[in-house]
Amino acid sequence: MEHRLLDYFLAVAEELHFTKAADKLGITQPTLSHQIRLLEHEVGTPLFHRSGKRIHLTQPGMILMEHARRVIHELEQARFEIGELAGLKRGRLRIGCSGNHLITQALISFHRQYPGIDLNVVELATDETHEGLLGNQLDLGVVFLPLEDEQLVSLPLYDEELALIVSRHHPLAAAASVTLDLLAALPLVLFQPKFLVRQIIDTACAAGGLILKPVMELSTMESQIQMVVHNVGGTVLPFSYAGTLRNPDIAVVPFAEPIPRKKVGLVYRKNMYLDHTIQAFIAHLTH
Amino acid sequence: MEHRLLDYFLAVAEELHFTKAADKLGITQPTLSHQIRLLEHEVGTPLFHRSGKRIHLTQPGMILMEHARRVIHELEQARFEIGELAGLKRGRLRIGCSGNHLITQALISFHRQYPGIDLNVVELATDETHEGLLGNQLDLGVVFLPLEDEQLVSLPLYDEELALIVSRHHPLAAAASVTLDLLAALPLVLFQPKFLVRQIIDTACAAGGLILKPVMELSTMESQIQMVVHNVGGTVLPFSYAGTLRNPDIAVVPFAEPIPRKKVGLVYRKNMYLDHTIQAFIAHLTH
DNA sequence: TCCAATTATTGATAATTTCTATGATTATAA
DNA sequence: TTATAATCATAGAAATTATCAATAATTGGA
Numbered sequence: 357m358e359h360r361l362l363d364y365f366l367a368v369a370e371e372l373h374f375t376k377a378a379d380k381l382g383i384t385q386p387t388l389s390h391q392i393r394l395l396e397h398e399v400g401t402p403l404f405h406r407s408g409k410r411i412h413l414t415q416p417g418m419i420l421m422e423h424a425r426r427v428i429h430e431l432e433q434a435r436f437e438i439g440e441l442a443g444l445k446r447g448r449l450r451i452g453c454s455g456n457h458l459i460t461q462a463l464i465s466f467h468r469q470y471p472g473i474d475l476n477v478v479e480l481a482t483d484e485t486h487e488g489l490l491g492n493q494l495d496l497g498v499v500f501l502p503l504e505d506e507q508l509v510s511l512p513l514y515d516e517e518l519a520l521i522v523s524r525h526h527p528l529a530a531a532a533s534v535t536l537d538l539l540a541a542l543p544l545v546l547f548q549p550k551f552l553v554r555q556i557i558d559t560a561c562a563a564g565g566l567i568l569k570p571v572m573e574l575s576t577m578e579s580q581i582q583m584v585v586h587n588v589g590g591t592v593l594p595f596s597y598a599g600t601l602r603n604p605d606i607a608v609v610p611f612a613e614p615i616p617r618k619k620v621g622l623v624y625r626k627n628m629y630l631d632h633t634i635q636a637f638i639a640h641l642t643h
Numbered sequence: 644m645e646h647r648l649l650d651y652f653l654a655v656a657e658e659l660h661f662t663k664a665a666d667k668l669g670i671t672q673p674t675l676s677h678q679i680r681l682l683e684h685e686v687g688t689p690l691f692h693r694s695g696k697r698i699h700l701t702q703p704g705m706i707l708m709e710h711a712r713r714v715i716h717e718l719e720q721a722r723f724e725i726g727e728l729a730g731l732k733r734g735r736l737r738i739g740c741s742g743n744h745l746i747t748q749a750l751i752s753f754h755r756q757y758p759g760i761d762l763n764v765v766e767l768a769t770d771e772t773h774e775g776l777l778g779n780q781l782d783l784g785v786v787f788l789p790l791e792d793e794q795l796v797s798l799p800l801y802d803e804e805l806a807l808i809v810s811r812h813h814p815l816a817a818a819a820s821v822t823l824d825l826l827a828a829l830p831l832v833l834f835q836p837k838f839l840v841r842q843i844i845d846t847a848c849a850a851g852g853l854i855l856k857p858v859m860e861l862s863t864m865e866s867q868i869q870m871v872v873h874n875v876g877g878t879v880l881p882f883s884y885a886g887t888l889r890n891p892d893i894a895v896v897p898f899a900e901p902i903p904r905k906k907v908g909l910v911y912r913k914n915m916y917l918d919h920t921i922q923a924f925i926a927h928l929t930h
Numbered sequence: 931t932c933c934a935a936t937t938a939t940t941g942a943t944a945a946t947t948t949c950t951a952t953g954a955t956t957a958t959a960a
Numbered sequence: 961t962t963a964t965a966a967t968c969a970t971a972g973a974a975a976t977t978a979t980c981a982a983t984a985a986t987t988g989g990a
Contacts, residue, residue: 357718359645360947374968387948389968399725402916405779408956409967412779415735415918416725423721427714431644434710438686438703448702492692492699629689631702647978661937674979676937681978695987696936 359431361395362424364388365403369421372411440472447473447633452485453498454552457597458516458620459641466640473633482552489625495634500552501621511622513641518557518616519598520609521581522590529607536564536611543589545580546570552618557592560616581606592616646718648682649711651675652690656708659698727759734760734920739772740785741839744884745803745907746928753927760920769839776912782921787839788906798909800928805844805903806885807896808868809877816894823851823898830876832867833857839905844879847903868893879903 367377368388378388396403403417413421440446447470453459456479463475480488482503488494490507497503501510520534520542528534528542540561546568547554561568571589574580580591585605598608622641624634654664655675665675683690690704700708727733734757740746743766750762767775769790775781777794784790788797807821807829815821815829827848833855834841848855858876861867867878872892885895909928911921 357646357721359649375966383947384949385968386950386970390970391947393969399722401725401729401918405916406968407779407912407914410779410957411968414916415728415920419724419728420721423717423724427717430710430714430717434644434707435686437706437710438688441702441706442688492694492697625694627694629692629701631688633702662935670978671980672937673939673981677939678978680938693937697988698937 357395357398359427361391361398362427364391365395365420366424366428368392368404368411369413369417369424372413374411442632444470444632444636445472447631449473449475449633449637450488450493450495451475451477451498451637452480452488452494452496453477454482454485454500455479455594455597457594457600458498460600462641466637469640470636473636485623489623492625495624495628496637497623499621499623501619503621503623507626508623509626511638511642513620513622515617516620517595517611518553518560518592519595519611520590521584521593521598522607522609523584523587524605524607525587526590526607528590528609531609533612534609536561536566536614536616539590539592539611540566540568544568544570545572545574545583545589545591547580548573548575551575553592553594556618557616560614563614644682644685646714648678648685649714651678652682652707653711653715655679655691655698656700656704656711659700661698729919731757731919731923732759734918736760736762736920736924737775737780737782738762738764738785738924739767739775739781739783740764741769741772741787742766742881742884744881744887745785747887749928753924756927757923760923772910776910779912782911782915783924784910786908786910788908790908790910794913795910796913798925798929800907800909802904803907804882804898805840805847805879806882806898807877808871808880808885809894809896810871810874811892811894812874813877813894815877815896818896820899821896823848823853823901823903826877826879826898827853827855831855831857832859832861832870832876832878834867835860835862838862840879840881843903843905847901850901 364377364381364383367381368374371377371380374388374392375385378385381388392403399416399420401416402414403420405412405414437446451459456477459477463477467473467475482497482499485494485497485499486503486505486508489497498513500516501512503510520528520539522528528538546557549555549558558568572583574583577593577597580593581601581603583589584591585603595608595610622638624630624638628634630638651664651668651670654668655661658664658667661675661679662672665672668675679690686703686707688703689701690707692699692701724733738746743764746764750764754760754762769784769786772781772784772786773790773792773795776784785800787803788799790797807815807826809815815825833844836842836845845855859870861870864880864884867880868888868890870876871878872890882895882897909925911917911925915921917925
């Protein structure tokens with residue numbers, strides 16, 4: 357039961373007049389008659405009483421009319437909703453992120469601008485984001501660069517800088533900046549070496565011939581902050597993460613140059629069709 | 644957005660594999676690829692991510708899938724309901740009737756047999772039934788024959804016979820039959836001359852040289868019965884109608900030959916397509 | 931780097947829709 | 961009742977569209 361036939365049928369059912377309906381449809385009357393005849397054969401029963409000039413719907417015709425109207429409506433609705441995707445009135449974005457703090461602000465403002473778009477952000481290791489992108493479980497990744505892959509495109513966003521976090525009672529709490537030499541002398545609570553943040557600070561220190569000896573190694577930023585609050589030691593965390601904290605018990609001390617930093621970037625599949633939702637988010641992050 | 648394309652699309656969306664979907668559909672893979680491409684152009688956006696061997700639905704694809712499923716369901720439903728008409732599980736019958744008593748029993752038993760069929764019976768003058776049939780407001784008519792019309796088919800059902808109705812206290816109440824001579828001598832309450840029942844009895848009497856002089860003329864059978872009950876006079880009504888009354892205050896006295904009678908028949912349009920509902924009712928009345 | 935699997939492309943063929951011209955039927959008015 | 965105009969049906973030709981077979985291009989995996 358082709359859609360075209362339903363359109364033809366509805367036109368006749370509404371006009372109750374083949375010639376007028378054919379005009380409305382922009383086809384000739386013999387074509388319309390023929391096509392309705394085909395539809396009647398397909399349904400297996402007449403849809404119209406044809407008695408002379410006047411025609412009327414049969415019972416099957418009335419039933420078909422109801423359903424045909426709903427079919428037309430469904431298709432209109434589909435077109436409308438697909439149009440809404442282009443208008444960013446709705447949509448869905450699946451993001452893999454090596455630390456949600458990296459894009460917290462962007463998420464907030466993007467959501468404010470496009471409240472109809474579902475944001476689905478999962479905190480993942482870089483490799484997981486990588487796989488998610490290739491396997492089409494993710495639309496975008498926000499990771500530390502470089503991430504080398506033939507099939508991915510990388511878009512640098514900004515430099516994530518690290519900072520020292522200490523208790524507000526700590527002697528360095530009010531310092532304008534701190535050098536790595538000074539840092540190495542402090543009692544520290546850090547990530548385990550497999551974490552990227554730890555690797556960044558370790559690499560920066562190694563460049564100056566320094567080796568950090570943390571008093572404690574923890575796997576989450578939150579727990580490290582707790583240790584700082586209880587004065588176990590200082591910690592080294594992303595500046596952008598520290599900025600999101602509103603904890604009066606801690607102080608954020610920037611590093612003096614050379615500041616330990618790492619590029620943060622957006623990645624996505626190279627041959628991926630970038631729909632409007634994805635494009636809008638990329639534009640949002642890069643402009 | 645032709646239905647065929649939606650079928651193709653759903654097959655691909657479910658298999659997520661063009662070759663397998665094409666097999667399932669019984670078409671070749673190039674055809675399927677091409678048709679999906681057409682659909683994508685029509686919608687204005689890709690429906691699948693094609694990245695190498697694996698394909699995935701895009702957001703518009705997901706939206707279309709939902710609606711396409713509903714479309715398919717609507718069409719299935721339409722076919723099902725139209726099938727139910729043929730199976731007499733549902734339907735509608737519009738009958739014009741020159742006196743509902745003529746088919747009361749038939750209506751009851753037909754409804755018992757096919758409870759899903761809506762019965763719409765209106766009591767109409769023969770002319771109104773006639774027009775209703777020609778104008779397709781009615782499917783069937785039950786009228787007194789003959790009803791001459793090029794465009795109508797008449798099917799005799801049975802002879803409607805008239806009978807005398809009198810109060811149970813009336814001297815004739817227990818009579819086995821009554822002649823027209825005797826009738827003419829009684830005080831009578833009858834229809835006005837424009838009513839068919841009156842014409843039948845008048846004609847029958849005229850054949851014997853008799854003329855009826857009713858003491859009262861009324862337009863409904865019910866009111867005539869009331870007059871009988873209150874002993875204003877006897878009345879002459881269809882035997883079948885009198886049979887439906889369960890009034891202990893009246894007595895029904897058949898006429899002796901020649902019994903005033905009139906053929907009752909079924910009429911419908913000659914070139915009308917007789918759907919299953921109508922056929923079933925005709926069969927019900929004539930077998 | 932090659933092999934197997936998968937989708938895309940191309941040109942030919944088959945099927946289908948549409949049109950024009952005309953026929954048949956029927957309401958409407960002279 | 962008989963023309964007349966309006967309407968739907970039919971038939972054959974033309975245009976469009978879907979389909980196929982063969983093959984190219986791409987890609988994921990050994």
